[in-house]
Amino acid sequence: MTNTTPPSPAASTTGRSFNELPLSPGMQSTLQQLGYLTMTPIQAASLPIALAGHDLIAQAKTGSGKTAAFALALLTRLNPRRFAVQAMVLCPTRELADQVTQEIRRLARSADNIKILTLCGGSTMRPQIASLEHGAHIVVGTPGRIMDHIDRGSLNLEALNTLVLDEADRMLDMGFYDQIAYVARHCPAERQTLLFSATYPDGIARLARQFLRAPREVKLQEQHEEGKIRQRFYKMENEQRLQAVGMLLKHYRPVSTLAFCNTKQQCRSLLEALHAQGIKALTLNGDLEQRERDQVLIQFANRSCSVLVATDVAARGLDIAQLEAVINVDVTPDPEVHIHRIGRTGRADQDGWALSLCGPTDRHRIVSLAQTMRIEPEWHELDALQNDNDSPLVPPMVTLQILGGRKEKIRPGDVLGALTGEAGYTREQVGKITVTDFSTYVAVVRNIAAEAVRKLSAGKVKGKTVKVRAL
Ligand code: ADP
Ligand code: MG
Numbered sequence: 001m002t003n004t005t006p007p008s009p010a011a012s013t014t015g016r017s018f019n020e021l022p023l024s025p026g027m028q029s030t031l032q033q034l035g036y037l038t039m040t041p042i043q044a045a046s047l048p049i050a051l052a053g054h055d056l057i058a059q060a061k062t063g064s065g066k067t068a069a070f071a072l073a074l075l076t077r078l079n080p081r082r083f084a085v086q087a088m089v090l091c092p093t094r095e096l097a098d099q100v101t102q103e104i105r106r107l108a109r110s111a112d113n114i115k116i117l118t119l120c121g122g123s124t125m126r127p128q129i130a131s132l133e134h135g136a137h138i139v140v141g142t143p144g145r146i147m148d149h150i151d152r153g154s155l156n157l158e159a160l161n162t163l164v165l166d167e168a169d170r171m172l173d174m175g176f177y178d179q180i181a182y183v184a185r186h187c188p189a190e191r192q193t194l195l196f197s198a199t200y201p202d203g204i205a206r207l208a209r210q211f212l213r214a215p216r217e218v219k220l221q222e223q224h225e226e227g228k229i230r231q232r233f234y235k236m237e238n239e240q241r242l243q244a245v246g247m248l249l250k251h252y253r254p255v256s257t258l259a260f261c262n263t264k265q266q267c268r269s270l271l272e273a274l275h276a277q278g279i280k281a282l283t284l285n286g287d288l289e290q291r292e293r294d295q296v297l298i299q300f301a302n303r304s305c306s307v308l309v310a311t312d313v314a315a316r317g318l319d320i321a322q323l324e325a326v327i328n329v330d331v332t333p334d335p336e337v338h339i340h341r342i343g344r345t346g347r348a349d350q351d352g353w354a355l356s357l358c359g360p361t362d363r364h365r366i367v368s369l370a371q372t373m374r375i376e377p378e379w380h381e382l383d384a385l386q387n388d389n390d391s392p393l394v395p396p397m398v399t400l401q402i403l404g405g406r407k408e409k410i411r412p413g414d415v416l417g418a419l420t421g422e423a424g425y426t427r428e429q430v431g432k433i434t435v436t437d438f439s440t441y442v443a444v445v446r447n448i449a450a451e452a453v454r455k456l457s458a459g460k461v462k463g464k465t466v467k468v469r470a471l
Contacts, residue, residue, distance in 0.1 A: 015037070015038025015039060015040075015044075016038060016039050016044045017037070017038055017039070018031050018036065018038075018039060021047055021048070021051060021072075022051060022076075023051075023072065023076065024076070024110075026110030026111060027072070027075070027076070027107070027110060027111075029110060030106075030107060030109055030110045031107075034106060034107075036068065039065075040064055040065035040068075041060070041064065041220055042058060042060035042064045042065055042066055042069055042218065042220050043065050043068060043069045043072075045058070045218040045220065046058045046069045046218045047069055047072060047073065049216045049218065050069065050070065050072075050073035050192075050194055051072070051073055051076060053192055054192070054214070054215070054216050055192060055193045055194070055195075055212040055213050055214060055215040055216070056193075056194045056195065056212075056215055056216050056217075056218065057195045057197070057204070057208055057212065057215045057216070057217045057218070058194070058195070058196050058197070058217075058218045058219075059196075059197050059198070059199070059200050059217075059218070059219045059220065060198070060218075060219075060220040061198055061220075061340065061343050062198050062316075062318075062319065062340070062343070062344070063319055063343075063344070064220065066166070066196045067099070067100055067103040067104075067166070068103065068107060069196070070089070070162075070164045070166070070194045070196060071100075071103060071104045071107050071108075072107065073162065073192075073194065074086075074087035074089075074104075074138065074162040074164065074194075075104070075107060075108055075111070075114075077161055077162055077192075078111075078114065078137055078138070080111055080112060080113060080114055080137065082137075082159065083135040083137070084135070084137075084156070084158070084159035085136055085137065085138070085139050085155065085156065085157060085159060085160055086137055086138070086159050086160060086161050086162065087137070087138045087139075087160065087161065087162040087163075087164070088138070088139045088140075088141075088146070088157070088160055088162070088163055088164070088183075088187070089104075089138070089139070089140040089141075089164040089166055090141065090142070090143050090146065090163075090164065090165050090166065090171065090180060090183065091140060091141070091142060091166045091167060091171075092142065092166075092167050092170040092171045092173075092174055092176070092316075093120075093142065093170075094118075094120040094121070094122060094142065094290065095293065095294075095297065095318075096166065096167060096170075097118050097119075097120050097140045097141055097142060098118060099319060100140050100166060101116055101118045101140045104116055104138060104140070114137050114138065115134075115135060115136045115137050115138070116136065116137065116138040116139075116140065117131050117132065117136040117138070117139050117140070117141075118139075118140050118141060119132075119139055119140070119141030119142075119145050119146055119149060119155075120141050120142045120145050121142055121144055121145045122290055125148070125149075125152075125154075128145075128149070128154075129149075129152075129154045132149065132154050132155055133154075139155065142176075143171060143176045143179035143180050143182075143183055144176070144179050146179075146183050147179045147182050147183055150182070150183065150186045157186055157187050157188065158188065160187050160188055160191055161188075161190075161191050161192060162191065162192050162193075162194065163183075163184065163187050163191055163192070163193045163194070163211075164193075164194045164195075164196070165180065165193070165194070165195045165196065165207070165211075166196050167196065167197065167198065167316070168195050168196060168197040168204055168207060169197040169198055169199045169200070169201055169203075169204060170198075170316050172201065172203040172204070172207070173313075177203065177207070180207065180211075181210065181211070184210070184211040193211055193212045193213070193215075195207065195208060195212060195215070198340065199336065199340070200219070228346035228350075228351055228352065229342055229343070229345055229346035229351075229352050229353075229354050230346075230351065230352070230353055230354065231342065231354040231355075231356070231375065231377075231378065232353070232354070232355050232356070232378050232380050233356045233358050233366055233377045233378060233379050233380065234248070234355065234356065234357050234358060234379075234380050234381070234382055235358055235379060235380070235381060235382070236357060236358070236359060236382045237359060237360070238359040238360070238361075240382060241329060241330075241357055241359065242269055242270055242273035242329075243273065244357050244382055245259060245270060245273065245274065245307075245327060245329055245357070246273065246274060246277040246279060247382065247385050248325075248327060248355050248385065249274075249279060249306065249307065249327075249393055250390065250393060251385045252324075252325060252353055252355070253393060254306075254324030254325035254353065255303055255306070255322070255324055255395065255396060256300065256303060256305075256306065256307075256308075256320065256322060256323050256324055256325075257306060257307045257308070257323070257324065257325040257326070257327055258307075258308050258310065258315065258318075258320070258323055258325075258326050258327070258341075258344055258345075259281075259307055259308070259309045259310070259326075259327045259329050260310060260311070260312065260315065260326065260327070260328050260329060260330065260332070260341050261309065261310070261311060261329045261330050262311065262312075262330040262332065263311065263330075264285055264286075264311060266329065266330060267283050267285065267309045267310065267311060267314075268283070270309050270329055271283050271309050274307060274309075278392050278393075279306055279307060279392075279393055280304075280305050280306045280307070280393075280394070280395055281305065281306060281307035281308070281309055282296045282299060282300060282305050282307070282308055282309070283296070283308070283309040283310060283314075284296055284297070284308065284309075284310050284314040284315070285310075285311075285314060286314075291439075294436055295399075295401075295441070295471060296308070297318070298399060298432075298434050298441045299399045299441075299471060300320065301320055301321070301432065301434075302397055302399060302431050302432035302434070302441070302443035303322070303395055303396055303397045303431065303432075303443060304395045304396075304397040304398050304399040304431075304443055304471070305395055306393055306394075306395050308320075309329075312332065312337055312340075312341070315341075315344075318344075320344065322350065323344050323345045323352060324345065324350070324352060324353065325345060325352060325353040325354070325355060326341055326342050326344050326345045326352065326353070326354050326355070327355045327356075327357070328341060328342075328354070328355070328356040328357060329357055330357070331356055331357070331358055331362040331365045331366065331369075332365075333365055335368060335369045335372035335373065336372075338356075338369055338373075339372070339373065341354075342354035394446065395446070396445065396446060397431050397443040397444065397445060397446060398443065398444060398445075398446050398449035398470050398471075399441050399442070399443050399470070399471040400441070400442050400443075400444060400449065400452060400453060400456065400468055400469070400470055400471070401439050401440075401441055401468070401469055401470075401471055402415065402439065402440040402441070402442065402456065402461060402466050402467070402468050403438070403439055403466060403467040403468075404438070404439070404440060404461070404464070404466050404467075405435050405436045405437050405438045405439045405440050406435055406436065406437050406438075407437055407438060408462070408464075409462070410435055410440050410461065410462055411435065412433035412434075412435060412440075414461055414462040415433050415440055415442050415461060416430060416433060416442075418456060418459060418460065418461045419442070419444070419452065419456070422455070422459045422460075423452065423455040423456065423459060424455075425444070425448060425452065428445075429444055429445045429448055430442065430443070430444055431443030431444065431445070440461075441471075449470050450470070453468050453469065453470055456468040
C-alpha cells in the first residue's frame, strides 16, 4: 500500500518557490522574513503531499530542511482558537526536541499565540504538568516522557490531528520502538502521520506498516555535489592518530571542525591531545548535564570553539550551518555512516574538507567505501603536511554568558541593543545570540571579549544589571 512519489527533476535542480503552496499570506511573509526563498528538495517533494493530508514517509539527509517540511503542514492545520493539543512531534533527544521547537516557533510567529510545549525526560514532571494544564497547541518531546504523561493522564490527545515521528531511524536506534508504539496507539485513529528519517533501516518499514495509513514515500538519495566536499585519506600508524588531528588542523586551519571517533574513550583521549596542543576543543557525551551540553553546542555553532569531538550517536541530528571540515579520526566500518558524516561539511555555497585518518587496518574499509561512493581515494602522507604555519589555531569568536534568559524575558535584540548602544560596538563585532531559559549567550569577536564583559556588567540589559562572564 505504498505509493512512491519520485521527486520531480525540477524539484532537485531549480529551487521552487513556496508561493506555489496553499499557505496563508502570513506564513508566506514569515518564510520571506526568515530568508526561506525557495523550497529545499525534500520540502518541494514532501510539502504538497503533507498539505494534501496524506500520510508520508520522507527520507533525506541531515540539514535538508525536514523540520519546516512537517512544521508547515502541522501549522497549516492548526486552529489557534482551539485550546487543545492538535499536533505532536516525537524526537529522539532533548536537543533535537529543542531545535524542532525553535524552528516551529520561528515559523509560527505570524499566527498569534500558538503555544508549543517541549516535554522531555531529564526535567521534572510537575512544571510540565502545570504547563499542560494551561493548555498547549503543539507538543514536542521524547517518546518516553510523552508516554509518561499519557500514562498519568496529564496529556490529552483527543484533539490531535497530526503526529510526526522525527528522526525515526535514530529513535529506533535508541530502542524507542515500544514507546513510539504506545504513544501512537493513544492517538486518535483519524489523524495524519508524518515520518521523517535520514536513513531507511528495516525497522522504519515495520513502524510505517503499523502506524501509517497508505503513506506516500519520498526519498532523496544522498548526493554530495561534485567537488564541494574534498575528500583526502591520510596514511599513518595507529600511534600517530591523535597527534595527526592537531597536524591536520594546523595545516588546513578550518574555523569549525567536527571530529568523529568510534568510541567515547577515543573522544576523551583526543580531547586531551588537542588541549595539550592548545586547541580549543569540546566534546559531547552522555555524562554532561543538559546545561553543559547546551553550552558546548552553542560555543561550537557560534564559532568560539574550533573542534567538536563526538561519536556518531552524539552527533546525530546536529545542525551546524558552517563547518569547514569533518575529520574521521577513526574510520567507520559502515560506508553509509561515512557518507553521512562527511555530508555535514560542504553545505550551501561552501566547500568543505573531509579528512580521514587511516591506519594499516583501516585500508580495507577504505576499499569498500570507495566502491560504495564510486570514488578513487586520494591518498596523502602525514609527512607532507607543512606545519610551517605554527601560529596557534584560535577561534574567531568568544562566547559571553549572561545570567538571565527567557524566564527574564530577555530577547536577542536586548543584548544586541546593549552591545551596539551604550557599549559602542558595531553589529559586525557581535555574532550569534542564543537565549535559553536561564541564560543568554552572545558571541563577540575575540579582541573585544574582555572589555565587552566589563561593559555589559557595568551597564544594563533590558533595564537591569546583569552578571556576565566569558566561557
Ligand atoms: P533536517 O531536519 O533535515 O536535518 P533542518 O530542518 O534542521 O534539517 O534544517 C536545516 C537548516 O536549513 C535550518 O537551519 C533551517 O533553518 C534551514 N532551512 C530549512 N528550510 C530552508 C529553506 N527553504 N531555505 C533556507 N533555509 C532553510
Ligand atoms: Mg531534523
